[in-house]
Amino acid sequence: MTAEKRPPAGAAVLRGEITTAIRRALMQELAAAGYGRLSIEAVARRAGVSKTAIYRRWSSKLDLVLDVVSAVAGRKLPLLDTGTLDGDVRLLLLVVTGALGHPLASQIIPDLLAEAARNPQIAGTLQGALNDYQERIGEIVVGRAVERGELPAGADPRAAADLIVGPVYWRLAIARVPLEPAELPRMAEAAVAALRVACAESDTAVRSSQR
Amino acid sequence: MTAEKRPPAGAAVLRGEITTAIRRALMQELAAAGYGRLSIEAVARRAGVSKTAIYRRWSSKLDLVLDVVSAVAGRKLPLLDTGTLDGDVRLLLLVVTGALGHPLASQIIPDLLAEAARNPQIAGTLQGALNDYQERIGEIVVGRAVERGELPAGADPRAAADLIVGPVYWRLAIARVPLEPAELPRMAEAAVAALRVACAESDTAVRSSQR
DNA sequence: TTACGTCGGGACGCAACCGTAGCGTCCTTG
DNA sequence: CAAGGACGCTACGGTTGCGTCCCGACGTAA
Structure with missing residues (x-):
């Protein structure tokens, strides 16, 4: 596994290509082994890099994972305004489907979410991003729909993400049945119908204004 | 953790209480550490039992987990007939909520599902149970509704579980926001509305008869 | 040009766990 | 009442991973 031709040695500066290789290897290793079994040595092996190179950048396994994961999870999703609730939902589903479509993502995300339930550090990073995500969906998608009159005022944004x-998450990440693009419009319409009912009911039902 | 009063020694027969203690300890350990980090030694410690006692019953870690998990996962859910689609869905949600409400379950299930994606043995056991589960939901709930005329004939049972x-799964196992019983009827109605739309659309949409 | 600091390689001590084995104890079974 | 076997305990050799350290080689920045 060690390079046969003399590997180019380093200089007095961290080499970006090596950092990148480590990041990539971490993702692959995370998918293949899961966080529980993740080992720095395996990451180094897969990246074709010495263990030392990793410890020069990150202080521990958790540090490495948190850094890489938060970089990925921190990306805000755009949530363009398509002009209609149905269009917004359809676009959102497209984005989510695309994200969960990557084999690495559909492996890593459930794994880390499960781990988050027992690791406060990961929970802080991941559930934080998840909350942002859900709030954005709620406020933006539902908010716009209310402005347009497509949903009744006072609609509960909390239910939107659910x-x-x-x-889609159940279908792709749990049942692991592929979702064909042709099915997206149907799922979008189903979600919109569910949203309408859930929001209409929110007058009579218990108002849970706790975020 | 070992008993203080002289622990009763064994006889020439496996003692059921010890088997039970191991099973219970396994569940707790699975929740606390995850499958990846699960160690037989930790299970033995938690059960207050010698490692030997475990290896006398199961040949390996995987063997132990598969046995215990399949015993739990193999239980069919009853799916009583309440007479209406809405009632059926509400009952189903109640059962699912109850199951995911247990802290152990909401920890173990996502963990094992993530592990199933990389371990064929676990996948076989767990995804098998999951498929049964989804087919039962589809065929029974949707099937009855079609018979009653609450859903159009030719409705796609595949979509029902999704x-x-x-x-609910997203809410309880991913976002981990508690679900109050008062919210159940709303979620049930939302699901029914989604089902109606999804099924009504199934004429024009691509028919995916591949289960 | 020269010092700095990263590079890979290799080795370190420490810890945890695997699965097996041998022991004396003691209960259940026949 | 005798024998068989499960029990806890202790220990084993082997594997894997951790995080650290030293080394000579080497390229970049002052």
Whole structure:
């Protein structure tokens, strides 16, 4: 596994290519072994890099994972305004489907979410991003729809993420049945219908204004 | 953790209480550490039992987990007939909520599902149970509704599990926001609305008869 | 040009765990 | 009442991973 031709040695500066290789190897290793079994040595092996090179950049396994994961999870999703609730939902589903479509992502995300339930550090990073994500969906998608009159005022934004993302996540990350693009419009319409009912009901039902 | 009063020694027969203690300890350990980090020694410690006692019953870690998990996962859910689609869905949500409400379950299930994606043995056991589960939901809940005329004939049973279970699973196992019983009827109605739309659309949409 | 600091390689001590084995104890079974 | 076997305990050799350290080689920045 060690290079046969003399590997180019380093200089007095961290080499970006090596950092990149480590990041990439971490993702692959995370998918293949999971966080529980993740080992720095395996990451180094896969990246074709010495263990020392990793410890020069990050102080521990958790440090490495948190850094890389937060970089990925921190990316805000755009949530363009398509002009209609149905269009917004459809676009959102497309983005989520695309993200969960990557084999690495559909492996890593459930794994880390499970780990987050027992590791406060990961929970802080991941659930934080998840909350942002859900709030954005709620406020923006539902908010716009209310402005347009497509949903009744006082609609509960909390339910939006559950009803929109839940089915797709279950399908792709849990049941692991592929989702064909042709099915997206149907799922979007189903989600919109669910949203309408959930929001209409929110007058009579218990108002849970706790975020 | 070992008993203080002289622990009763064994006889020429496996003692059921010890088997039970191991099973219980396994679940707790699975929740606390995850499958990846699971160690037989930790299970033995937690059960207050010698490692030997475990190896006398199961040949390896995987063997132990598969046995215990399949015993739990193999239980069919009853799916009583309440007479209406809405009632059926509400009951189903109640069962699912109850199951995911247990802290152990909400920890273990996502963990094992993530592990199943990389371990064929676990996948076989768990995804098998999951498929049964989804087929039962689809065939029974949707089937009855079609007979009653609550859903159009030719409704796609495949989508049922996604639309009904997806949101609850997301809410409880991913976002980990508690679900109050008062919210159940709303979620049920939302799911029913989604089902209606999804099924009504199934004429024009691509028919995916591949389960 | 020269010092700095990263590079890979290799080795370190420490810890945890695997699965097996031998022991004396003691209960259940026949 | 005798024998068989499960029990806890202790220990084993082997594997894997951690995080650290030293080394000679080498390229970049002052």
